Amino acid sequence: MLITALREGKAVADYTKILLSEDEQPTQWYNVIPDLPAPPPPPLHPGTLQPAAAEDFAALFPEALIAQEMSADSYIDIPGEVLDIYRLWRPTPLFRARRLEKLLDTPAKIFYKYEGVSPAGSHKPNTAVPQVFYNAQEGIKRLTTETGAGQWGSSLAFACAQFGIDCEIWQVGASYRSKPYRRTMMEVWGGKVFSSPSSETEFGRKLLAEDPDHPGSLGIAIAEAVEKAVEDPGARYALGSVLNHVLLHQTVIGEEALLQMAKVGEQPDILVGCTGGGSNFGGLAFPFLREKLAGKMDPIIRCVEPAACPTLTKGQYRYDFGDSAGLTPLMKMHTLGNGFIPEPIHAGGLRYHGMAPLVSHVYELGLVEAISIPQRECFAGAIEFAKAEGIVPAPEPTHAIAAAVREAIACRESGESKTILTALCGHGHLDLAAYEKFLHEGFQDVDLTEEELARGMASIPDIAVG
Amino acid sequence: MLITALREGKAVADYTKILLSEDEQPTQWYNVIPDLPAPPPPPLHPGTLQPAAAEDFAALFPEALIAQEMSADSYIDIPGEVLDIYRLWRPTPLFRARRLEKLLDTPAKIFYKYEGVSPAGSHKPNTAVPQVFYNAQEGIKRLTTETGAGQWGSSLAFACAQFGIDCEIWQVGASYRSKPYRRTMMEVWGGKVFSSPSSETEFGRKLLAEDPDHPGSLGIAIAEAVEKAVEDPGARYALGSVLNHVLLHQTVIGEEALLQMAKVGEQPDILVGCTGGGSNFGGLAFPFLREKLAGKMDPIIRCVEPAACPTLTKGQYRYDFGDSAGLTPLMKMHTLGNGFIPEPIHAGGLRYHGMAPLVSHVYELGLVEAISIPQRECFAGAIEFAKAEGIVPAPEPTHAIAAAVREAIACRESGESKTILTALCGHGHLDLAAYEKFLHEGFQDVDLTEEELARGMASIPDIAVG
Numbered sequence: 001m002l003i004t005a006l007r008e009g010k011a012v013a014d015y016t017k018i019l020l021s022e023d024e025q026p027t028q029w030y031n032v033i034p035d036l037p038a039p040p041p042p043p044l045h046p047g048t049l050q051p052a053a054a055e056d057f058a059a060l061f062p063e064a065l066i067a068q069e070m071s072a073d074s075y076i077d078i079p080g081e082v083l084d085i086y087r088l089w090r091p092t093p094l095f096r097a098r099r100l101e102k103l104l105d106t107p108a109k110i111f112y113k114y115e116g117v118s119p120a121g122s123h124k125p126n127t128a129v130p131q132v133f134y135n136a137q138e139g140i141k142r143l144t145t146e147t148g149a150g151q152w153g154s155s156l157a158f159a160c161a162q163f164g165i166d167c168e169i170w171q172v173g174a175s176y177r178s179k180p181y182r183r184t185m186m187e188v189w190g191g192k193v194f195s196s197p198s199s200e201t202e203f204g205r206k207l208l209a210e211d212p213d214h215p216g217s218l219g220i221a222i223a224e225a226v227e228k229a230v231e232d233p234g235a236r237y238a239l240g241s242v243l244n245h246v247l248l249h250q251t252v253i254g255e256e257a258l259l260q261m262a263k264v265g266e267q268p269d270i271l272v273g274c275t276g277g278g279s280n281f282g283g284l285a286f287p288f289l290r291e292k293l294a295g296k297m298d299p300i301i302r303c304v305e306p307a308a309c310p311t312l313t314k315g316q317y318r319y320d321f322g323d324s325a326g327l328t329p330l331m332k333m334h335t336l337g338n339g340f341i342p343e344p345i346h347a348g349g350l351r352y353h354g355m356a357p358l359v360s361h362v363y364e365l366g367l368v369e370a371i372s373i374p375q376r377e378c379f380a381g382a383i384e385f386a387k388a389e390g391i392v393p394a395p396e397p398t399h400a401i402a403a404a405v406r407e408a409i410a411c412r413e414s415g416e417s418k419t420i421l422t423a424l425c426g427h428g429h430l431d432l433a434a435y436e437k438f439l440h441e442g443f444q445d446v447d448l449t450e451e452e453l454a455r456g457m458a459s460i461p462d463i464a465v466g
Numbered sequence: 467m468l469i470t471a472l473r474e475g476k477a478v479a480d481y482t483k484i485l486l487s488e489d490e491q492p493t494q495w496y497n498v499i500p501d502l503p504a505p506p507p508p509p510l511h512p513g514t515l516q517p518a519a520a521e522d523f524a525a526l527f528p529e530a531l532i533a534q535e536m537s538a539d540s541y542i543d544i545p546g547e548v549l550d551i552y553r554l555w556r557p558t559p560l561f562r563a564r565r566l567e568k569l570l571d572t573p574a575k576i577f578y579k580y581e582g583v584s585p586a587g588s589h590k591p592n593t594a595v596p597q598v599f600y601n602a603q604e605g606i607k608r609l610t611t612e613t614g615a616g617q618w619g620s621s622l623a624f625a626c627a628q629f630g631i632d633c634e635i636w637q638v639g640a641s642y643r644s645k646p647y648r649r650t651m652m653e654v655w656g657g658k659v660f661s662s663p664s665s666e667t668e669f670g671r672k673l674l675a676e677d678p679d680h681p682g683s684l685g686i687a688i689a690e691a692v693e694k695a696v697e698d699p700g701a702r703y704a705l706g707s708v709l710n711h712v713l714l715h716q717t718v719i720g721e722e723a724l725l726q727m728a729k730v731g732e733q734p735d736i737l738v739g740c741t742g743g744g745s746n747f748g749g750l751a752f753p754f755l756r757e758k759l760a761g762k763m764d765p766i767i768r769c770v771e772p773a774a775c776p777t778l779t780k781g782q783y784r785y786d787f788g789d790s791a792g793l794t795p796l797m798k799m800h801t802l803g804n805g806f807i808p809e810p811i812h813a814g815g816l817r818y819h820g821m822a823p824l825v826s827h828v829y830e831l832g833l834v835e836a837i838s839i840p841q842r843e844c845f846a847g848a849i850e851f852a853k854a855e856g857i858v859p860a861p862e863p864t865h866a867i868a869a870a871v872r873e874a875i876a877c878r879e880s881g882e883s884k885t886i887l888t889a890l891c892g893h894g895h896l897d898l899a900a901y902e903k904f905l906h907e908g909f910q911d912v913d914l915t916e917e918e919l920a921r922g923m924a925s926i927p928d929i930a931v932g
Contacts, residue, residue: 429647433650435651
């Protein structure tokens with residue numbers, strides 16, 4: 001049937017992936033804020049506790065990005081130069097996971113939007129490219145950033161190569177030493193990578209004096225990158241998640257997925273996405289949330305976080321710092337406390353103490369749900385996925401896959417044929433050491449204790465607002 | 467203009483990549499042999515020196531593949547089950563390398579067909595999937611193979627996972643120890659990986675007794691895989707390049723590229739492809755050679771080989787063994803001698819002493835050209851490519867890229883606007899150690915000495931046929 005149809009050159013009802021042509025590429029980013037029933041609480045200046053103004057961000061970000069961060073417009077045009085670069089990998093494919101459905105013996109339909117086709121192998125270039133573009137537009141010659149596992153650092157290095165901007169990346173020391181491949185990838189694109197803490201900054205030198213083998217942390221790396229950006233008027237800093245403008249740029253994922261689902265006449269009954277800082281989730285979910293708020297569809301939208309860092313499910317909705325050193329404005333978000341140190345799980349991209357303020361806000365409004373899943377279940381699901389669908393997922397989206405598998409198994413048991421949509425936000429080619437550990441040594445799932453949680457919460461500043 | 471057109475939803479003349487929908491996927495493989503002005507010399511039984519018969523291959527390969535190896539049909543239908551799996555990544559994109567053209571300031575148009583979107587990250591699954599399918603059809607429960615760098619081993623493991631067949635891979639010991647990520651990838655798909663020489667085989671035990679730290683070689687790994695396949699009637703052996711049926715399966719690359727070029731009204735003036743065993747080159751080139759032989763286009767078709775293993779440009783066209791242990795039938799091919807040991811260059815997939823008999827034959831007929839390029843020029847080209855186009859290439863296709871860059875620069879100098887087509891047969895995510903060495907230590911290009919060449923040639927059997 002299918003094959004005969006193919007041979008006869010006929011269009012077929014059957015399909016594995018749904019592609020969009022380049023002229024179907026979205027040309028605007030979607031800002032969910034104007035469509036929400038209430039606006040999100042603003043970031044606060046930590047000194048005055050008043051809403052932060054544009055100038056409070058001026059040493060860190062270019063004007064165009066600050067304007068996007070605070071924009072009240074529903075749609076923002078994607079510049080042509082950015083679209084040109086997006087077209088190196090966008091539109092990305094939407095897959096129907098037929099082989100996984102068969103393996104799970106489920107009546108559910110599983111769709112996944114695959115962002116691993118980007119040069120850096122994840123969704124991060126969707127925001128790295130416009131961030132670098134706007135900096136270049138405003139004459140910035142040098143960008144600094146931090147990276148943990150390296151997905152964000154490599155994406156920014158790739159984007160900087162496109163616009164001839166110097167890229168300096170502070171990589172958490174422990175990752176710098178254990179993940180040499182990611183570092184090399186950044187260097188191939190011309191990035192300069194420092195092990196953090198480094199002797200390049202005052203803060204780094206102070207920490208190295210205390211402990212020459214300091215393993216570093218994301219908070220420390222942020223502090224170093226910010227220090228270097230602020231001291232040079234021709235430099236700025238770039239952040240790969242959490243902020244409104246980052247989530248805005250990622251909405252190309254959801255806009256494409258909406259169009260792709262429509263092409264095959266499908267709507268999700270449930271959408272699941274992994275949440276670390278929230279950008280991959282927001283990118284997929286917000287365009288669907290728009291449709292839900294407009295009454296055009298009614299999917300359940302669910303955040304999936306690691307059991308080791310359960311920001312939404314066990315955190316508090318309070319004003320907290322974005323970094324561990326207290327350098328950023330205060331943001332109202334679900335947080336485990338800026339001093340919370342999660343277990344060293346392999347999904348390094350999900351080990352953030354807070355959640356994007358915008359994702360926190362829609363969760364607080366009851367527009368999305370949240371669950372947490374332990375690491376072992378995630379990798380077990382990823383192995384099944386890899387065998388069935390071919391792609392070896394990054395550790396972060398194994399959480400999304402595990403959640404989709406749970407739903408598909410529930411459908412097998414109930415007999416319901418739900419349509420499940422998820423995002424496979426990156427491949428795991430540079431994370432195979434985690435798979436090696438899972439296959440040969442196994443993981444242990446450690447429950448967070450009340451004491452660990454309380455210790456993290458104690459680091460949240462005690463502020464009588466919001 | 468482009469952007470306005472995009473916003474108005476218009477089709478645009480401009481494009482970055484040319485995609486095919488699943489219903490445009492080729493449904494037949496192309497066999498070039500019937501279209502050639504003379505048939506290729508047959509393989510010979512090493513004992514009788516008579517043309518090898520189907521039964522001479524029966525212990526190694528299933529009947530369907532032996533039939534394909536010897537087929538006189540121009541087209542062979544791709545089974546529906548194989549098409550289903552191909553659709554996990556096929557049709558693959560054809561890119562117009564606009565950013566590389568700009569970087570090189572060339573009037574040339576550069577197109578590259580990208581095979582790195584497959585689960586294993588190269589063109590190898592194009593043949594792994596049908597090979598496993600035909601084995602499964604004939605009741606085979608277990609496949610053995612060898613792998614060097616790991617591209618082929620991981621592709622076969624992925625394919626075996628699709629059909630529930632056990633996959634056992636003998637990986638060259640030095641690679642097994644230095645490339646743990648590739649091994650883990652094979653294990654994720656359920657492959658069982660042995661460091662070769664291994665204690666699993668008689669041949670391996672003999673070598674380990676002589677040297678417990680034996681680094682292994684491709685020839686030894688082949689011998690071990692063949693030994694295990696032959697001793698079990700329910701097992702067969704699989705080869706990832708060189709043979710006719712392997713090149714046949716790879717022609718989906720060229721068939722798609724033909725269709726994609728036609729969609730944008732282009733024909734290649736020159737086609738360049740890297741050659742190791744010859745399967746990626748043959749896969750891209752043979753459909754274009756058909757068009758050339760039919761007088762429909764007239765591209766120059768050029769093989770690009772590493773200067774360290776210059777089979778076509780410095781080898782002899784003679785009957786030789788496919789392996790270093792003399793277990794295979796004799797094949798007429800360009801060879802440096804089955805005892806030739808190439809320098810340990812990073813393009814492990816191009817370190818084969820011979821060339822596919824079919825590629826050798828068309829070269830001997832004058833239908834294709836050949837050049838060799840040293841490793842340093844290849845990696846320098848790859849870094850420029852990665853910065854411009856995003857994708858970090860595997861070491862093997864850096865040769866194809868370097869050749870395309872040479873042509874593009876010649877066009878800049880001559881002012882000609884040639885259309886160049888090449889294949890980017892895989893990504894380099896698991897080869898970043900080679901880039902690290904290139905960036906931090908640099909490579910040395912060592913010229914092959916006449917003595918080294920003569921030593922290799924002395925290993926070619928002295929046979930008075932062909």
